[in-house]
Amino acid sequence: MYSFKDITDGIDSILHLFLNDTFATLAELILAGLALIGAYAVLALTLIYAERKICAAFQCRIGPSRTGKWGVFQTVADMIKILFKELIRLDHNDRFLFRVAPFIVIIASMCTFAALPFAKNLHAIDFNMGVFYLIAVSSLGVIGILLAGWSSNSKYTMIGAMRSGAQLISYEISAGLSLLAVVILSGTMKISEIVEQQSEMWFIFRGHVPAIIAFFTYIIAGHAETNRGPFDLPEAESELTAGYHTEYSGIQFGFYYLAEYLNMFIVAAIAAVMFFGGWMPLHVSGWDGFNYIMDCIPSFIWFFGKTFACVFIALWVRWSFPRLRIDQLLNFEWKILMPICLINIILMSLIVVF
Amino acid sequence: MEVKDIRIRNMKYEDFNDNEYLENYVNELKENGVNVFVGTFSDIINWGRSNSVWPLTFATSCCGIEFMCVGAARADFARFGWEVTRNSPRQADVIFVCGTIVHKMAPVLKRLYDQMAEPKYVIAVGSCAIGGGPFKKSYHVLKGVDEIIPVDVYVPGCPPRPEAMLYGMMQLSRKIKVQNFFALSEKSVKHKSEK
Amino acid sequence: METLEKRLSTLEYVSVENEDDRTTVTVAPEKVLELAKILRYEEKYDFLFDIVGMDYGDEGFGVIYYLSQTENPARLTAVKTRTGSREKNELDSVCEIWESANVYEREVYDFFGIIFINHPDLRRIFLRTDWNGYPLRKDYDFESNSIPVHNELIPDMETSHSVYMHEGHEEDVTRSLFDSNEYVVNFGPQHPAMHGVLHLRVSIEGEEVKNIDPNFGYIHRGIEKLCESYTYPQILHLVDRLDYLSGTMNRHAVCLCCEKALGLEVPPRAQYVRTIIDELTRIASHLLGWGCMCMDMGSITAFVYGMRDREKIMDIFEETAGGRLMPNYNIIGGIARDINPNFIRRVKEFIPYMRKMLKEHHILFTGNPIATGRMKKIGYLSKERAITTGATGPSSRASGWSNDLRKIKPYSAYDKVDFDEVLRTGGDTFDRYIIRLDEIEQSLRIIEQLIDNIPEGAFAAKTGAIIRLPKGEFIQRVENARGQFGVHIASEGGKTPYRVKFRSPSLVLVNALKEIVPRHKIADLIMIGASLDYVIPCIDR
The missing domain is CATH 1.10.645.10 (Cytochrome-c3 Hydrogenase, chain B)
Known part of the structure; x- marks a missing residue:
């Protein structure tokens, strides 16, 4: 199976040729950071394009078609436009927090993004509390949203931010508990180990019913965490115009826009890693020929294939369902989803023990 | 810059009306000493801007329904990359003035325009927005939105067909393509210092 | 219809005309409220279809009430009244009898300047508060208003205004629409879900709506x-x-x-x-x-x-x-x-x-x-x-x-x-x-x-x-x-x-x-x- 080890080792040795150990590590860190930022931007643009095309297909439309073949450069045009758009300075608001808020959102999603295993041996942050780290960092974004809503000094943004706070904090619990079920099954929090353990069979098949339940609860809760329909209350267009980012223009708004799509990718990627084995090909013990063929497909294709399948589910739901109301949303979490998750954890423990 | 370089996909230069407007526009820019700098960078920015014009959802009356039709399956302005309708004026690039603007609404429209971030464009849709339309003689109707905000493209009709609006959008794209990013920024700097 | 005619013929202040699909009752302005009560509570005219304001020139202003019964909705009854001179422009409000009269009377007030006594909320409905004159009067001067460039100053705590009769004198009463500690959010005029340019002022408590006040006129074309x-x-x-x-x-x-x-x-x-x-x-x-x-x-x-x-x-x-x-x-x-x-x-x-x-x-x-x-x-x-x-x-x-x-x-x-x-x-x-x-x-x-x-x-x-x-x-x-x-x-x-x-x-x-x-x-x-x-x-x- 193709591994990125050769490339990463190659870069490492080249750097060591003319730098000492400290500077070589520093250079590697910078390179990894740049690569991640690049990947972040490219993925976000791809996702936006994908959403626009897929939603157009759902709605019997064509979607972007004028920029390049099938309009593939549409989001590039959007990016250029948004980069050169005026940033509006507001009076009567907390200017420092107003400027900082978009960065908090994008940094939080960036940190989570860095901890994803993109392919075999292509994994930037990997330590023994990987899952814990993912859950912790991904919840930082809500601070940016709350600050944005508060610092804009507008009633719409305020309502949007408050909704967002209530929603994200509630659904984090379910998302965390569903991931906990997988952690119980695998016995480790290290992401690379979780992936390795699925070389025989993915967790969704190995974990019996509890894993399937955990997958669905995670998808629902993760969806809610990304603020996308049917859970898009914080920016409910028909109610709050644009929700917490109503007052942002130009690239500051662009940050929210990118982070929204990347969060969707991150949720899908975590689902793929925890339940579908991440970059691990589909292996069936005993079928050696089949396993060999599966191994021929590069690992990053497995990873992105699984992730985009999950993204597609998210888009499908987004463009078919109407929006929930805030009380329904919270009732659903606290009265239905969380009890299910708790019972599911007990079930999973029983299965692991016996 | 040759105006004939301004291309819109699937539409010939000769097929557009009012080409002389664009030609005059470029000449005027040149004569007034604005350096119509044809750098690649400028071209890229103009390409981006002209292909990603996000409209503000703003409609007062009948033309708004036809504007919805432009967004729906048959006409589909998503093809031009215009489908990201923003509800917040801060994030929108163009305001389609769909429908009559009356005295009570005029300050609201002006404020909306002021709230938009540069570069911003205005398309006056329908005869009411252009000149008051059938309500011209009324005591409460504005005789054209250009009395309060500058208009880039006029789309006649009562209400205009979705195709007419698409044509108006393409005309706006062409206009954006001959504008110069650097010249514009100089102008806005000057404007600020005057203040 | 015979019962209505019989009932009305006992009142000396009305005259009744019958057309093929409509009954017209003409009444003196002072007696409108009395007749309205009879029609509403005794004759079961529970649906107020419309109120039309009229400018009769030298004969003053008039109002036509179109009424209908839910049991017999095919037939409309028109109640007409006119004030008699241009100086006199007061009528009794019928708001307490038909609730829908609230907006109709505001509209008539806005267009003709007819003051409805005891109306709970007699503000202008379509035109700006600083508008001069009453546009549907025949003597309205078209040049009396210029294009406004500033937004209408409508504070959250706007007051409604009504006129009451108190011991034979008119008395202006104002009261505020919202309490000073209410959180009032504006929906519209530019709002994606207002289906046009409706302006709603909504007082909310958390996510719950306590009170709303619609504001019209952003597309009033006359x-x-x-x-x-x-x-x-x-x-x-x-x-x-x-x-x-x-x-x-x-x-x-x-x-x-x-x-x-x-x-x-x-x-x-x-x-x-x-x-x-x-x-x-x-x-x-x-x-x-x-x-x-x-x-x-x-x-x-x-x-x-x-x-x-x-x-x-x-x-x-x-x-x-x-x-x-x-x-x-x-x-x-x-x-x-x-x-x-x-x-x-x-x-x-x-x-x-x-x-x-x-x-x-x-x-x-x-x-x-x-x-x-x-x-x-x-x-x-x-x-x-x-x-x-x-x-x-x-x-x-x-x-x-x-x-x-x-x-x-x-x-x-x-x-x-x-x-x-x-x-x-x-x-x-x-x-x-x-x-x-x-x-x-x-x-x-x-x-x-x-x-x-x-x-x-x-x-x-x-x-x-x-x-x-x-x-x-x-x-x-x-x-x-x-x-x-x-x-x-x-x-x-x-x-x-x-x-x-x-x-x-x-x-x-x-x-x-x-x-x-x-x-x-x-x-x-x-x-x-x-x-x-x-x-x-x-x-x-």
């Missing part, structure tokens, strides 16, 4: 005043632009009104085609209403599907009439031109297509648990409240009030077809949602029965080059997609009317919002608004 300077065929074009989604129905109403006044016999072919076009417009309007409702709930795909089906109807219109949204098809005496040869085939193709799509819409949206969860048991409007607030059309039929003019008082070809008036009893948002889809099915039934039987012959009756209506006052009601639309034309016998008044079904629907919304969530406010399906340009005129 159509009624314009009509006074236009000839009758010219008026038709303005009427289309009132409620643009049911433009043909509105136009139909004006045509019927003029034809009735002229005594013109419309050829049967024109009647059939008019009915078909009306029903097609109704389908288009309901599809758009359905789509917008779904969009307000966050389901944009449903909106695009609704618009896609609507395009088929637009195609039919375009081929036959030349226009899409505004077909400009009805004229006084018939229709503007004969139907296109393809018309019948196209309509016949459309009927099975629409049936299929209706099924799809039900699968896509009605069965969706989130959608039903959002709509069921939300926004309850009882039948009694629907009647007192004056809400008509699908929104009130969802509450169980049978008021479909196509059944009650058939016009054109509606008496020749067999269809059901869709009634539901729930009165909640879900019923108002489903009733629109059911009405599409009924409209298809009507079209199906008519399309094969369009009689041959002329498509329009001959009228003179200049149409002059005889002296008198004429009223015509039709059922448009939002409820009962009424046209009141007062003619002096000239080329142009003396006064035209349109009864907008949407105006009272927004008023019903005030009734339904408190104690609901913000999201429900949007939903209820969408389910009532009002069109703002029709309110503001």
